[in-house]
Amino acid sequence: MTPDRAASAPADAGPGSAAPWWVPLGLGDRALGVSGFLAMIAAGLLLMFGLPMVVELFGLVQATVFLVMAILALSQGFIWGYGGIMSFGQSAFFGLGGYTYAVAVLNLGDSSVPALLAILVPAGFAALLGYFMFYGRISDAYVGVITLTVTVILFNVMNSTAGDIYHIGAAQLGGFNGMPSVPPLNWPGDPSNALDPEALWYVTAGLLIVVYALLRAILASRFGRVVVAIRENETRATLLGYDPRLYKLIVFAIGGAIAGLAGCLFTNWGGFISPTVFGLAQSAQIIIFVLLGGLGTLLGPILGAVAIQYLISIIGSQQTLNANLLLGVILVGFVLLVPQGVVPAVRSLLRVGR
Template sequence: MKFNSAWAGFIAVLIAGLVVLFAVPQIVSLFGIVQMTVFVAMAMYALSQGFLWGFGGIMCFGQASFLGLGAYAYAITAINLGDTSWGMLAGVAVPAIFALLLGYFMFYGRISDAYIGVITLTVSVILFQLINSTSGAQYHIGQAELGGFNGIPSVPTLNMPGDVSNVLSPTGIWYVSMALLIIVYALLRLALASRFGRVVVAIRENETRAMLLGYDARLYKLLSFTISAAIAGLAGCIYDNWGGFISPTIFGLAMSAEVIIFVLVGGLGTLIGPILGGVGLQYVMNLAGTQHKVDPNLGLGVVLVAFVLLVPQGVVPVIRDKAMQLFIRRGAKAARIQETSP
């Protein structure tokens, strides 16, 4: 593996992530730690969309479907089995299996990209209406009542694996959530550097050429779609542990729109961009929610329009390009000085 600036950046991001992981509990209050946990959930959610859209070239307008499926699967499994370790497993597996089945019919059915976006959006709306109409004690899965629009309250908090009585504190949940975000980022970065990742990007750039070279574009798209859904499901599990409550609003159009804005603002075609976009905009939305003069969703729409018009690349690519230009100029200046020196 050849070491270059890209790998240097990857290592720098990992180090920064570890610093944040251990520094936050030392400098932030307990309330702040709880708020930081939802930032991690949104960062994970944005990362799932950023990978699928930025590298797989698949625009999913219904990413909230997988976030919600993961959250509900975690809650229902944890309530029925008691051990939240199984809940985490279900929260990742259920949306991944659902995406595998849905993606199979979409990609092997030769559905165009525009219709894939419409189908995923429609699935999100269907799930919202389905869960929203499950009010009443007759709608339950085992011991877990779905609750309809009221949602599922008192979702069990993460416990130590195999020890149901050892429930994690908010600080413990922060450590687990942030560690999972770092691990997922690292695994995606390594996957994109592998043959699989190079083929996925090649299909995004020119699907016909990749198929002529012998690659099954449908299979690679299906795998990317499934991986993205699993990551979104994991974000849903973290989201559950932040609020201890889950409702059908997680399937709503607002959640699907927010993640697209996170990715666009952070930077399409990067992994760190969606993470920073998710954290930054969620922080801004939290601040906007404390005032009553401007609707937070309206403000988010204004941010989207502004970035599309003024910074279409996103924050991270712009900063990266400016830094590269500055580095090149300084290198050229140093070379000229060396040439003119006696």
Template sequence: MIALSKTDYGALAACAVAAVVIALLPQWINLFSLLSLTVYLVMALLALSLAFIWGFGGILCFGQAAFFGLGAYAYAVGAINLADSSWAVLLAVAVPALFAALLGYFMFYGGISDVYVGVITLAVTLILFNLLNASSGSEYRIGEAALGGFNGIPAIPTLNVPLLPDMILSPEALFIVAGLCLVAVYAGLRLTLGSRFGKTVIAIRENEQRAALLGYDVRLHKLLVFSIGGAIAGLAGCLYANWGAFISPGVFGLAQSAQIIIWVIVGGRGTLLGPILGCIALQWLVNHLGTQGFIDSGLVMGLVLMAFVMLLPKGFLPALQALTRRMTKRSKAELQKEGTP
């Protein structure tokens, strides 16, 4: 049973409008801008995965880059070895989800505390980075796909129409697929959070001990949230590998892991839309600074993070919502005062 509020219905209606806009947008903008927007949407999907795990599941995970990279590598290996990229997409979602389930099982059923969950997921990410970075020999291959070490895997086959391997997607079609995936995952998570499972997950985030005393299996719910987040990050990795037709161990790097955390903090933890907006805004800022050549984007990201942690600890969207509520209440109070004789 899913209990949706008026806000949820409004969000789902907005998703339908966004899907239509995404489908029509390639007719209005040039190819270069479309490619830039595609990677923005892909990274927004990655930010959404952590928004669900951390913002609603209460699990501070530094390993989203691991699931993202596993999804990208799984797609690359599958697309090179299989004639149809449809099966490679399934691999890109299934491999990170299963990896997250296995890792989460040992962490949550092993009674690992929240702080150590963050440490373990970060360590796993760095282990994957070093393993793939050291796989440059000719013997490191899976079927026809050579892992390539620090050189990565080039010339990754592009997505094709499902079950029609001869019909390769154009850059415009890939943009539409990335956008519709983002909208669909956002809508799916909204529906999930409106369900009994979602409400239980939020209850566990608020008070884990009380939820356990009420009879809820805290470990199982955390494991499911962690696995769902891993699957979403893997889907983002699949789309990223398609966007650049190349993947390297750099996706497992510390910089990538830190960026995802910053996107969620800036956008607003505890929301789904906030991290999407934060991700797109910060990516645009970093790309714009990269064209200047005299301002270090890493320094700017650090300053942005410090500013939000000190001035807007809840993030941009929650702060904007709180300001809107205060202004609405003030306006209503002023109208009532003016109407009083």
């Protein structure tokens, strides 16, 4: 279609008719267009290089874990908001990534291969799990149940690995106490040159930007459009000759890879990993990040994760209010008052005001 058709679109084409005709409305971040995307990347870079100038090292270390959670939230936001896959178990891939990194780096010394494994192992595990779920034609509700169950299983398995007999090579798994003193990422090929906390900030922020850009690129591609179409109507997608099982499997594996990356960064951040990463509280938090920020957007999960983590860190420094209680109140409040999440709500407000 020629551009003049877009210009001559009827007045009742509604909000967003200024966008190119093929840009679907109601698709969150994709409606932003290219300029919006570049603005987002610019804002990300500004934050990445600006924050170390204005906050102390302690603040920077805290901000690093916020962004780790933001990457984790992106994985959930992608598979749920765009792929329509309701996973209660993104923490399984997160924890798997963290443990894979810890075990591999303790054995290998240099962190390059372990970091790669921390992405590939959860992705492979997600692909395997996804194969059984999607090719087994399991309904959406059971996908939630199965992913949750897998998380609980991993939690219990890792919990029962206390004692010297449970080790993988040189790495003691440590049961409930977890694995302390995990070496941090180092410059590739030079294990003695480890990243300091400030460098980890740049790596984490940079990777968040990369993951965001990558997901945006995926969603703009033909593959991404089909993924969203399958979310909208699986039967129609099938009747058009697309195999939803394969698309869902790939989406789920990508989500697993991103969650694994977040897990690797998380282990790096604290130099430590324990079975609590598989805990139900962790799984629930990821879902709250996405719900609060906005389902069907990429910016929403990032903001949701940072906001919730920031809030928890504030509450954690005082004794009067229980953090989980407040988290619960916030979740209920949002579901009742802003069910679509912050980012979509703000966007529709901006459109009305235009």
